[in-house]
Amino acid sequence: MKRCALVSREGAKARRGFLVSLSPIYHLLSAARSALGSREAAKAPRGSLVSLSPICYFLSAFRSRRLPAAGYRNFLNPISYLLTPARLGLLALTVLAATGWGQSTIVGWDFNGLSNYGSSPQAPGTTAANVTATGLARSGLGTGGTAASNAWGGTGNGSASFTVKANTGYTLSLTQISAYNVRRSSSGATTGQWAYSLDGSAFVNIGSAIAWGNVTSGTGGNPQTDISLSGISALQNLSSTTTVTFRVTLTGASSGSGTWYLNNLSTAGDDFVVTGTVTAAATAPSTQATSFTSSSVTSSFLS
Numbered sequence: 065m066k067r068c069a070l071v072s073r074e075g076a077k078a079r080r081g082f083l084v085s086l087s088p089i090y091h092l093l094s095a096a097r098s099a100l101g102s103r104e105a106a107k108a109p110r111g112s113l114v115s116l117s118p119i120c121y122f123l124s125a126f127r128s129r130r131l132p133a134a135g136y137r138n139f140l141n142p143i144s145y146l147l148t149p150a151r152l153g154l155l156a157l158t159v160l161a162a163t164g165w166g167q168s169t170i171v172g173w174d175f176n177g178l179s180n181y182g183s184s185p186q187a188p189g190t191t192a193a194n195v196t197a198t199g200l201a202r203s204g205l206g207t208g209g210t211a212a213s214n215a216w217g218g219t220g221n222g223s224a225s226f227t228v229k230a231n232t233g234y235t236l237s238l239t240q241i242s243a244y245n246v247r248r249s250s251s252g253a254t255t256g257q258w259a260y261s262l263d264g265s266a267f268v269n270i271g272s273a274i275a276w277g278n279v280t281s282g283t284g285g286n287p288q289t290d291i292s293l294s295g296i297s298a299l300q301n302l303s304s305t306t307t308v309t310f311r312v313t314l315t316g317a318s319s320g321s322g323t324w325y326l327n328n329l330s331t332a333g334d335d336f337v338v339t340g341t342v343t344a345a346a347t348a349p350s351t352q353a354t355s356f357t358s359s360s361v362t363s364s365f366l367s
């Protein structure tokens with residue numbers, strides 16, 4: 065409010081500066097010009113600071129009748145305010161960043177049509193360009209009895225794993241395990257713990273253990289939420305020499321014949337997906353100057 069009061073006292077200046085008041089560059093230039101001769105020079109820096117606050121102007125508008133009506137209406141028009149090119153650009157960047165801009169499927173599986181628990185390894189149907197992945201593999205899980213259709217899994221307790229890595233010349237950053245679906249029988253594994261490893265033997269848990277839910281039918285199943293990987297620094301900017309192993313350890317089965325599956329979310333499309341980004345790795349320059357003197361650079365710019 066103190067800032068608003070300052071603006072209000074400068075009502076006459078606000079009339080002229082209102083439309084351009086959101087431009088810090090303008091104010092910096094104005095302050096410089098004023099310093100050369102204007103008796104208002106002392107006020108310019110202060111005005112430039114408070115002028116950057118839209119809320120300040122909004123409140124000041126109600127207290128000062130000297131603001132130009134046209135500018136006042138224009139300022140209060142949220143569409144006009146938001147759709148200036150600069151703000152539109154910032155808004156777009158904000159939205160893109162919040163939605164994981166640039167991420168795409170690194171590896172994905174479509175479980176539609178699978179029978180007999182699927183293969184081990186079950187090759188992914190989708191693998192990003194410049195990425196190598198190995199299929200979903202069972203460890204300790206059985207495959208007895210009659211399996212559900214359109215699902216990949218096994219019986220009893222054990223684990224399932226797969227790997228991803230960037231190809232030579234590329235860098236891999238992982239964003240998330242996208243929302244997926246699990247079904248289980250009443251005696252199947254109740255709980256799972258995701259983990260990753262960079263050497264295939266030492267695993268680090270990703271989040272806490274997950275209670276899978278109790279839905280035993282494939283229709284609906286037990287929806288699981290996204291598992292974010294973007295905050296795990298060990299899974300970012302990986303070169304082709306690092307293979308990431310993902311593993312989910314399944315426990316709580318009350319019977320060796322109890323079943324657990326990654327479930328078909330929809331007929332078409334991948335049902336279990338890891339997203340991320342693949343970029344060309346930075347390469348060292350093939351030639352490089354052996355010496356470089358600052359005096360030559362200085363003289364070039366000054367001449």
Ligand SMILES: [Ca+2]
Nearest residue numbers: 330331332333
């Ligand atoms: Ca599917």
